[in-house]
Amino acid sequence: MRxxxxxxxxxxxxxxxxxxxxxxxxxxxxxVAEDAGTAGWLMTIYVSILAFSAxxxxxxxxxxxxxxxxxxxxxxxGGSIGRILVGSIVISFLIYMASMYLREFGENMKVISxxxxxxxxxxMFFAVGMVIAAYVxxxxxxxxxxIAVPIIATGFLIIIIAVLPIADFKNVxxxxxxxxxxxxxxxxxxxxIFSELLILFLLIPxxxxxxNFIKTGYTALGISSFFLITSAVVVLAVIDYPVxxxxxxxxxxIATLINYGRFFQRIESVFVLIWVGAGLLYLSTAFFFIVxxxxxxxxLEYYKPLILPFAVLVYNLSFLPxxxxxxxxxxxxxxxxxxxxxxxxxxxxxxxxxxFIKKPLQKRDEISLE
Numbered sequence: 001m002r003x004x005x006x007x008x009x010x011x012x013x014x015x016x017x018x019x020x021x022x023x024x025x026x027x028x029x030x031x032v033a034e035d036a037g038t039a040g041w042l043m044t045i046y047v048s049i050l051a052f053s054a055x056x057x058x059x060x061x062x063x064x065x066x067x068x069x070x071x072x073x074x075x076x077x078g079g080s081i082g083r084i085l086v087g088s089i090v091i092s093f094l095i096y097m098a099s100m101y102l103r104e105f106g107e108n109m110k111v112i113s114x115x116x117x118x119x120x121x122x123x124m125f126f127a128v129g130m131v132i133a134a135y136v137x138x139x140x141x142x143x144x145x146x147i148a149v150p151i152i153a154t155g156f157l158i159i160i161i162a163v164l165p166i167a168d169f170k171n172v173x174x175x176x177x178x179x180x181x182x183x184x185x186x187x188x189x190x191x192x193i194f195s196e197l198l199i200l201f202l203l204i205p206x207x208x209x210x211x212n213f214i215k216t217g218y219t220a221l222g223i224s225s226f227f228l229i230t231s232a233v234v235v236l237a238v239i240d241y242p243v244x245x246x247x248x249x250x251x252x253x254i255a256t257l258i259n260y261g262r263f264f265q266r267i268e269s270v271f272v273l274i275w276v277g278a279g280l281l282y283l284s285t286a287f288f289f290i291v292x293x294x295x296x297x298x299x300l301e302y303y304k305p306l307i308l309p310f311a312v313l314v315y316n317l318s319f320l321p322x323x324x325x326x327x328x329x330x331x332x333x334x335x336x337x338x339x340x341x342x343x344x345x346x347x348x349x350x351x352x353x354x355x356f357i358k359k360p361l362q363k364r365d366e367i368s369l370e
């Protein structure tokens with residue numbers, strides 16, 4: 001059975017906003033403070049401009065390949081070998097991303113809420129959620145995010161607005177923080193903050209038109225940049241640097257400072273709800289595209305038999321880091337430094353190579369999502 005599924009721009013935008021901005025609830029504000037000091041917000045603006053520039057190049061190159069995702073481009077360039085090579089890179093990328101975030105979500109949940117629960121049980125909670133989401137399918141995942149992401153975003157904005165009275169924006173100075181080199185040279189590699197944009201290059205067949213692809217990309221980048229910059233500015237304004245780099249979960253930390261009389265305390269409970277929701281949606285999206293990409297790469301008939309084996313793989317890989325600090329290091333120092341090579345570098349290279357291949361594009365088939 002083949003299902004012809006098409007998503008609107010808004011649904012795709014909400015998916016991208018969630019996968020790009022979920023890091024705000026983890027270690028993003030602390031990491032930009034570590035990289036550029038009080039100029040963490042400025043570095044975020046800089047890498048946002050870089051991401052827009054990279055997407056501009058990609059969108060122009062993609063004009064000739066409407067409806068083709070990265071796997072299709074690999075096949076267009078190198079046939080089955082090209083398809084398998086590109087698909088394997090994407091699958092490895094997504095598995096690494098999902099397993100590291102699964103470990104971080106589990107560890108953080110254990111620290112802030114489920115202190116007495118075994119780590120394996122807490123991580124299993126998220127793993128079961130992403131397995132169920134994969135079974136219900138991409139359409140349900142995307143449609144649900146169109147409803148849930150605005151609620152999560154509203155909860156985040158409530159926290160940000162509530163802490164503004166205790167914010168001191170003198171804390172975001174000096175403007176250049178630890179120096180222009182850290183912002184504009186070393187900070188270049190932090191374009192990996194937007195590496196989850198790779199999901200858009202897999203969603204292309206579901207968007208159908210090139211115009212939808214462009215509008216979705218720019219809208220998602222714009223809204224995501226707003227949330228990332230806002231989180232960096234507010235956290236630095238509320239928590240003095242260098243205390244910022246010692247905060248375990250900066251957004252949770254500032255949420256605990258909210259106190260509006262005896263009836264409005266413990267607002268961080270709102271944080272836990274939106275954080276868990278964002279985490280489950282992030283993992284559900286990443287995990288679905290692992291099994292979907294594997295199916296498409298190796299031209300399998302169905303993807304659902306792959307769900308449990310890949311769930312076991314991701315679950316076990318999440319335990320490879322011996323502790324939380326190692327998991328964070330693997331994500332921030334390695335993944336967030338080099339993942340741009342896959343999202344932006346590989347995509348641009350594939351598009352440039354595909355433009356030199358003088359053969360007709362294959363007719364697009366309906367998308368099997370069984």
